Amino acid sequence: MSNIIAGRFDQQSMVREAMEQILRAGFPEDHISSFYVNPPGQHDLYAVGGDRDKSPGAENSERGIAVGAVAGGVVGAAMGLATIPMLGPVGPVAGALVGAHLGDLIGSLHGMQDDGDMARLRHAGMVLVVSTDDMEQEERAIDVLRTLHAQDIERAQGTIADGNWADFDPLMPPTLVTTH
DSSP states (O other), rough: EEEEEEEEEESHHHHHHHHHHHHHHTTTGGEEOOOOOOOTTTTOOOOTTTSSSSSGGGGHHHHHHHHHHHHHHHHHHHHTTTTHHHHTTHHHHHHHHHHHHHHHHHHHHHHHHOOGGGGGGGEEEEEEEEEEEHHHHHHHHHHHHTTTTTTTEEEEEOOOTTEEEEEEEESOOOOOOOOO
């Protein structure tokens, strides 16, 4: 495994220019790779498509359903009490049922709220990857990518083999290089 420096670009022509600059900076061609990263959720890691076998946050939805159904049922029944003169005893029952239904829907959606992982996902775009042997090469690669306005410049560990970042995982949050 080697140290990897990668930068994202919006257009393929920008990656070609960056690759030429990286080659001019003295990096061997077999230490360079480029590829397109799909948007989050579209990496087809499963036979039916997608990135995960469950939606993020789905494990929290059952609790949200229960809490929402109870709260909605109580509120609905209370509102239904006001309809007793017109609907009789059916008013609180209907209010409780409607309230419970709306409450479980709202509760399930609330239970699935994002836990902050979305900010750490990789953005879609063309990526140029450079394998480096030492800190001096890392800094040189970072400087070239910054000069060319690469976005999301990251540092990682990996292997470039046959022109591909062989062990790239699109779900791993990138470790972004800080600016100086």
